[in-house]
Amino acid sequence: MSNDQQRSTFTLDGRRIPFTPGQTIMDAALAAGVYIPHLCHKPGYAPHGSCRVCVVRADGRELSACTAPAAADMSVESEVADIRALRVAVLQMLFAEGNHVCPACEASGNCTLQAVAYHCGMLTPRFPQRFPRRAVDASHPDVILDHNRCILCELCVRASRDHDGKRVFAVSGRGITSKLIVDAPSGRLGDTDFSAEDAAAHVCPVGAILPRDEAFRVPIGQRRFDLAPVSRVGDVALDPDAEVLAADAESEVLA
Amino acid sequence: MSGASGLAAEHGGAHADPARIERVLRGSLAALGRGPDTVLQHLIAQQQVFSHVPDAAIGRLVEELGVTRAQILAAVDFYAFLHLTPRGRFDILVSDNITDRMLGNAALMTQLCDALGVRAGEPRADGRVSLDYTSCTGMCDQGPAALVNGLALTRLDAARIREIAALVEADTPLAHWPKRFFAVSNNVHRSGLLLGDLETREAGLAALFARGGPAVLAEVERAGLRGRGGAGFTTALKWRFCREAPSENGHADKVIVCNADEGEPGTFKDRVLLSAYADLVFEGMTLAAGVVGAKTGFLYLRGEYRYLLDHLEAVLARRRAQGLLGTGIGAGEGPGGGFDFDIHIHLGAGAYICGEESALIESLEGKRGITRKRPPFPVTEGYLDRPTVVNNVETFLGAARIAEHGGYWFRSEGTDRSAGSKILSVSGDCARPGIYEVPFGTPVADVLADCGAEDTQSVQVSGAAGVTLTPDEFHRLLAFEDLPTAGSFMVFDHSRDLLDMVRNFAGFFAHESCGFCTPCRVGGRLVLDLVDKVAAGAAGRHDLDELRDIAQVMRRASHCGLGHTAANHVLNTLDKFPHIYRDRLRMSDYTPSFDLDAALAEARALAHRDDAEAHLAADA
Numbered sequence: 001m002s003n004d005q006q007r008s009t010f011t012l013d014g015r016r017i018p019f020t021p022g023q024t025i026m027d028a029a030l031a032a033g034v035y036i037p038h039l040c041h042k043p044g045y046a047p048h049g050s051c052r053v054c055v056v057r058a059d060g061r062e063l064s065a066c067t068a069p070a071a072a073d074m075s076v077e078s079e080v081a082d083i084r085a086l087r088v089a090v091l092q093m094l095f096a097e098g099n100h101v102c103p104a105c106e107a108s109g110n111c112t113l114q115a116v117a118y119h120c121g122m123l124t125p126r127f128p129q130r131f132p133r134r135a136v137d138a139s140h141p142d143v144i145l146d147h148n149r150c151i152l153c154e155l156c157v158r159a160s161r162d163h164d165g166k167r168v169f170a171v172s173g174r175g176i177t178s179k180l181i182v183d184a185p186s187g188r189l190g191d192t193d194f195s196a197e198d199a200a201a202h203v204c205p206v207g208a209i210l211p212r213d214e215a216f217r218v219p220i221g222q223r224r225f226d227l228a229p230v231s232r233v234g235d236v237a238l239d240p241d242a243e244v245l246a247a248d249a250e251s252e253v254l255a
Numbered sequence: 256m257s258g259a260s261g262l263a264a265e266h267g268g269a270h271a272d273p274a275r276i277e278r279v280l281r282g283s284l285a286a287l288g289r290g291p292d293t294v295l296q297h298l299i300a301q302q303q304v305f306s307h308v309p310d311a312a313i314g315r316l317v318e319e320l321g322v323t324r325a326q327i328l329a330a331v332d333f334y335a336f337l338h339l340t341p342r343g344r345f346d347i348l349v350s351d352n353i354t355d356r357m358l359g360n361a362a363l364m365t366q367l368c369d370a371l372g373v374r375a376g377e378p379r380a381d382g383r384v385s386l387d388y389t390s391c392t393g394m395c396d397q398g399p400a401a402l403v404n405g406l407a408l409t410r411l412d413a414a415r416i417r418e419i420a421a422l423v424e425a426d427t428p429l430a431h432w433p434k435r436f437f438a439v440s441n442n443v444h445r446s447g448l449l450l451g452d453l454e455t456r457e458a459g460l461a462a463l464f465a466r467g468g469p470a471v472l473a474e475v476e477r478a479g480l481r482g483r484g485g486a487g488f489t490t491a492l493k494w495r496f497c498r499e500a501p502s503e504n505g506h507a508d509k510v511i512v513c514n515a516d517e518g519e520p521g522t523f524k525d526r527v528l529l530s531a532y533a534d535l536v537f538e539g540m541t542l543a544a545g546v547v548g549a550k551t552g553f554l555y556l557r558g559e560y561r562y563l564l565d566h567l568e569a570v571l572a573r574r575r576a577q578g579l580l581g582t583g584i585g586a587g588e589g590p591g592g593g594f595d596f597d598i599h600i601h602l603g604a605g606a607y608i609c610g611e612e613s614a615l616i617e618s619l620e621g622k623r624g625i626t627r628k629r630p631p632f633p634v635t636e637g638y639l640d641r642p643t644v645v646n647n648v649e650t651f652l653g654a655a656r657i658a659e660h661g662g663y664w665f666r667s668e669g670t671d672r673s674a675g676s677k678i679l680s681v682s683g684d685c686a687r688p689g690i691y692e693v694p695f696g697t698p699v700a701d702v703l704a705d706c707g708a709e710d711t712q713s714v715q716v717s718g719a720a721g722v723t724l725t726p727d728e729f730h731r732l733l734a735f736e737d738l739p740t741a742g743s744f745m746v747f748d749h750s751r752d753l754l755d756m757v758r759n760f761a762g763f764f765a766h767e768s769c770g771f772c773t774p775c776r777v778g779g780r781l782v783l784d785l786v787d788k789v790a791a792g793a794a795g796r797h798d799l800d801e802l803r804d805i806a807q808v809m810r811r812a813s814h815c816g817l818g819h820t821a822a823n824h825v826l827n828t829l830d831k832f833p834h835i836y837r838d839r840l841r842m843s844d845y846t847p848s849f850d851l852d853a854a855l856a857e858a859r860a861l862a863h864r865d866d867a868e869a870h871l872a873a874d875a
Contacts, residue, residue, distance in 0.1 A: 050771050052772050052813070093781070127781055130780075151773075152770070170329045171329060171623075174769050175769070175780070176777065178770030184324070185314075
């Protein structure tokens, strides 16, 4: 099928979404300006499928929208009650697994985990907090690595490997003891060639990789997700009907 | 590629001085090469000699293989049999499947710990010995079982534990331990289509040479052979997809992988097939290579079966000498002859997830065993992105006999949708645990009668990830259309508390989750904590609702089959054996997740109060 022909479509919660062969459900939805909640996915990065927040039901099968290829006339359910409940449970697992203290976190308002939880209607924690003892790596002059907030999305692993050509990060271990590690004999970020200019320094969806000296430059209340919900500015194509929000989104995309 | 085998003879726990590390590294580099995909095999070689992967070896591997230090650390940390700090010179791992527990492995562990003055998980101060538990080692028909420096120990009892402790204290090399300690029986109690005929005739290969790949593929298709690893994908279809998959250099770069990573608790049939029928398995792999046009083959052997390595390498060497592997196989013997193919053995290192075909491929490439997203499927992009067929040991064996006898011969047994026979690994509460080959479509009750099971409370079909049956279901049929099974068949009589099984499986899955996706990584641990809470008598009804809900989240939202099935046992037992939970609830109604009154102890101490008003009423 050539691109000149009429594009195929599938339906997402009743809306027709056009797609080109090879696009995932997520790619096509975001390009069409329709948001599907996600954490480990980022346009321009290899699909990963680990966070499972983008779970949808496609023709009756539950799968991750970021890895599932779109297919013609497929019927995809996303913002329906039982899928939303599934997402909330997955988010509650992430909140219980790490040490996520939104009121005390300098990423609050810029944190995709927080924003997605709001979007999905997660009102409370649910599972017993694991309170893992994790380190803060402050060895790098320009960037702090706080393992307490890491959700193992591997965006920094992919950014460093695929965009920066450095392979600074890897995920080690298995199961609940999985952890992000740094490629240096000391295991410290300051002993790598990691730089604040790296894509990996700006890709973290939570507050695990944070530039120094920027903590409260933008006050809480004026931050990315304070101004617009993640469903507007979370990687979705700009909505021409919402000009103010679109401008915000653009500046964030470029940041 | 026989370096790993040669090193196996060397005793664990050698002193890790730089010269020795270098010597071991030189040996494995010579045997395995310098490809980044060989890193896991190099690490296993170091572990086997030094009882850990010395830091100096990691530095050298970074130099030699062009991988990062972080990648190596990630792999060492992922595989249960690799360590960064030394284990004991005798590193003993006690198999901890539920069947081992039913045979009393915990008492034997305590006895061995006491005798050696060592605690599980911590090497003894003098570095002589370390003890720990490990996931099922595939000896459930002759347990309790263990591994010592990777070699299988069977039929442990109190007397044998005493002898083992004495041998360790005397620093007796493993080569001088009594041979009977390492004896592994095949225990084949019922043979059928496949096991009834041991003879190696290479008749399947002869058919390939004479009739060509398409004709053999047609026979496999006619046979209706489906994958024996549990999922049941049609074998001929897999081979056809791979055969038709485009590859840049003609057919040269396609790959055949035999999945001998049978880690499903309660499964041990592949152990027997590789012990007694290795030629047929390799013949099946060679057939597949001829059909799809592959030059490279791998046998991915689970680390627990390291003791089979020398035997398997010997069989491969003989087959090479016979011209059944190597270049020009069957040249001049017909249109299907004259192709190149060889088989290399890769060892696993203690990771259940590597039995999943895409995780196995990641492991073959030297990485952590994380399942890939699909599509693409391995038949188009597998090992090093080449078209790859991954089949179970039993599937290759079946294919070899089908090529010899024809598809209709195989179809003479089984059902319409489940042709042929299934080789079962029977263990647990029965008089004759072992291997039973039955026609597909056999009722569970027939197997129970055959193996001498009495007063049976439950059967766990297809392992920890399978289905828990009540006696009302023993009429059900072992077949893809009713009870699909990879062969594990664990029997529990009425003396057993099935919550022990649930705890064992929950612990197994929490340990074996690869950690990639949220539902399995976190959910698996939450399930284990809740099951332990039930067992401790501290759970309320809300906890059971949570247990069910978390299990559903894992089943629905996980990334791969491990997560999808890891909580089956919880859902099954909640539905079918609710009393094992209900009888232990602290209250029939909602119960807080912790002891509220106890949590106020610190506040009472600070306020210097301990009167009745400072306590929550018991019924609050």
